[in-house]
Every structure is written in structure tokens, then in C-alpha cells.
Amino acid sequence: MDSENQHLDALQDIRKMMQRSSRFISLSGLSGIAAGFWALIGAYIAYTWIEDYYGTYSGIGYTNQNFNALKNKLFLLAIAVLGITILSAYYFTWRRAGRDKMPLWNHSSRMLVVNMMIPLVTGGVFILSMLQFNEWRFVAPACLVFYGLALINASKYTLDEIRYLGLCEVLLGLVSTQFIHAGLYFWAIGFGLLHIIYGFAMWWNYERNPKTES
Amino acid sequence: MAANNPIAGLNKIFDNRIRLGVMSILMVNDAISFNDLKQMLEVTDGNLATHLQTLEEENFLKVHKGFVGRKTNTTYSVTRAGEKAFNEHIAALEKIIKGIK
Structure with missing residues (x-):
């Protein structure tokens, strides 16, 4: 019946418009896998540097020149990992948006970025203040907790699954406060392993077979 | 149910796909600019x-004229009347489809 199809079309149109306009759904699972991969490489490099430092440890502590050199090196490494992660996330998302024929920079992606940046920038400034006073012990937990909160906040504007990734990151961050000397391991699990698992699950569900995407 | 014709619940204004699209977008977003709607x-x-x-003449839309720098930035949001009309239209659509099944 013609009018039946016409009304069904109208309802589907409404649903599509509501979803498209309020959520950014072109986030690619591959960007999660790439982020996890970079994080693991970064964590490994940091691990070898820290090992080297303690191998030649002089017992002088925070005022030692070696300590300051290590601190600066680790800081630059963190910036490099962040930069390359953002680049790869951008690339995979741009590729998927192109395939979905969706604009990359629109109302919903803007909302997503803004709402993600609020907790993320707060956390970044907070961590820098901690480092300023040589309070390195809670850097890894703070990274995980603020990143998790950023994901939870952003999840309103993208795929729902991001919310669960955020909750896992927060939980892991809180647990890691009780294992202060294992901070790097928790960091590697949270930013490396969880991203890879999440990215793979998303890719499997949404991108493996492009025909199932609506 | 048989007493009233479900097609009577449909709103003529929403027959048009673009008008229906505008209303769908505004129902789930607080305010949207002209350019975002266009895109x-x-x-x-x-x-x-x-x-x-x-839609504005029907009082379904509120228009806010603002500026971003020197450029005009007009944003739109839905009114109570618009929300009501849209919900009734969807309810009517659902009724029709259920009726056919």
C-alpha cells in the first residue's frame, strides 16, 4: 500500500534526523585501537626510562638533575603520545565520516568536542599543578579518572557505548590510587588495553560489515 | 477508535519533508543555527x-537573531505549540501504521 510506505518513510526520516542532529555517530572503532596501541608503546618507553633512572639511582631524590631530566622527558613523551593519538583518531573518524557521507565538523561533533574538553582540560591543568609541586604519585590515577569523566560527559553526544568505557576508566583510576607504585601499569591498562578492547568491539559491531549500518 | 478518522490527526504543515526534518531536529536540540539546519x-x-x-508563521518556531562577530547568527528553537503539533502528528502517523497492520 502506497500511503503505508509513505507514512513509514516519514517516521524513519524523523528518527534519522533526530539521531543525526543530536549525536555524532561516525566515531571509528579503529581510532580506539590506534589510541590503545600508541598508549602501550608510550608506556613501554616510559617504563624503560624509569628503569634506567632507578638503575643509576643516587638516592638524592627530587632535586637531582637526573630526576628533572626524567621528568621533562616523560612530559614530552606524554605530549607526543597525546598528539599522535589525536591525529590517528582524527584520521580514522574522517575516513568513516566520508564513508557515511556525513560532515566531520557539524553541530553534533562540535557538541561532542566541547563537552569532552571541559573535564579533560580541567584534569590536564590539575595534573600540571600536581607536577609543579612534585606530586607525581597521583598522576596516573588522575589521568584515568578525568579521562573517564570526559568520556561519560561526551557520551550524551555520541554512541552510548562510550559511557561504559568512561565508567571503566574512572573505576580503574580509583582502584589505582591504592596501588600507587603500579601507576604506569594501570595507565597502560586504562589507555592501552581498554582502548583496544573497546575499539575492537565497536569496529566488530558497527564497521566490520558496512551493509548493516543504517 | 473507529469513530474518528486517524488521518484527521495529521498536520498539513508537516506534509513537507523539509518542514518535518526541521521540526525533528529542533525537538532534540535546544537551539540550532540556520547553517547547521542547512547542512x-x-x-x-x-x-x-x-x-x-x-513554520514561524504557524508559531511553531522561535527565532533568535544574534551576532557572531559581525556576521548574523540566527538560531531557531521549537515553541510549545510546535512541540504539541509535532507530537500529535507522530501519534497520528503511528496510529495509521498500526491500523494498517
Whole structure:
């Protein structure tokens, strides 16, 4: 019946418009896998540097020149990992948006970025203040907790699954406060392993077979 | 149910796909700019403007004129009347489809 199809079309149109306009759904699972991969490489490099430092440890502590050199090196490494992660996330998302024929920079992606940046920038400034006073012990937990909160906040504007990734990151961050000397391991699990698992699950569900995407 | 004709619940204003699209977008977003609407609906300036005017005349839309720097930035949001009309239209659509099944 013609009018039946016409009304069904109208309802589907409404649903599509509501979803498209309020959520950014072109986030690619591959960007999660790439982020996890970079994080693991970064964590490994940091691990070898820290090992080297303690191998030649002089017992002088925070005022030692070696300590300051290590601190600066680790800081630059963190910036490099962040930069390359953002680049790869951008690339995979741009590729998927192109395939979905969706604009990359629109109302919903803007909302997503803004709402993600609020907790993320707060956390970044907070961590820098901690480092300023040589309070390195809670850097890894703070990274995980603020990143998790950023994901939870952003999840309103993208795929729902991001919310669960955020909750896992927060939980892991809180647990890691009780294992202060294992901070790097928790960091590697949270930013490396969880991203890879999440990215793979998303890719499997949404991108493996492009025909199932609506 | 048989007493009233479900098609009577349909709103003529929403027969048009662009007007229906505008209302769908505004139902789930607080305020949307003209350019965002244009991008999402993939329509031309003139076409969109005409339909927005129709909706505004029906009192389904609120228009806020603002500026971003020197450029005008007009945003739109849905009114109570618009929300009510849209919900009734969807309810009617659902009724029709259920009736056919």
C-alpha cells in the first residue's frame, strides 16, 4: 500500500534526523585501537626510562638533575603520545565520516568536542599543578579518572557505548590510587588495553560489515 | 477508535519533508543555527528560508537573531505549540501504521 510506505518513510526520516542532529555517530572503532596501541608503546618507553633512572639511582631524590631530566622527558613523551593519538583518531573518524557521507565538523561533533574538553582540560591543568609541586604519585590515577569523566560527559553526544568505557576508566583510576607504585601499569591498562578492547568491539559491531549500518 | 478518522490527526504543515526534518531536529536540540539546519537537511538557503518562514508563521518556531562577530547568527528553537503539533502528528502517523497492520 502506497500511503503505508509513505507514512513509514516519514517516521524513519524523523528518527534519522533526530539521531543525526543530536549525536555524532561516525566515531571509528579503529581510532580506539590506534589510541590503545600508541598508549602501550608510550608506556613501554616510559617504563624503560624509569628503569634506567632507578638503575643509576643516587638516592638524592627530587632535586637531582637526573630526576628533572626524567621528568621533562616523560612530559614530552606524554605530549607526543597525546598528539599522535589525536591525529590517528582524527584520521580514522574522517575516513568513516566520508564513508557515511556525513560532515566531520557539524553541530553534533562540535557538541561532542566541547563537552569532552571541559573535564579533560580541567584534569590536564590539575595534573600540571600536581607536577609543579612534585606530586607525581597521583598522576596516573588522575589521568584515568578525568579521562573517564570526559568520556561519560561526551557520551550524551555520541554512541552510548562510550559511557561504559568512561565508567571503566574512572573505576580503574580509583582502584589505582591504592596501588600507587603500579601507576604506569594501570595507565597502560586504562589507555592501552581498554582502548583496544573497546575499539575492537565497536569496529566488530558497527564497521566490520558496512551493509548493516543504517 | 473507529469513530474518528486517524488521518484527521495529521498536520498539513508537516506534509513537507523539509518542514518535518526541521521540526525533528529542533525537538532534540535546544537551539540550532540556520547553517547547521542547512547542512543537516542538505537544502539550499532559499528553500530552507521559505519553510522556516512557514513554520514561524504557524508559531511553531522561535527565532533568535544574534551576532557572531559581525556576521548574523540566527538560531531557531521549537515553541510549545510546535512541540504539541509535532507530537500529535507522530501519534497520528503511528496510529495509521498500526491500523494498517
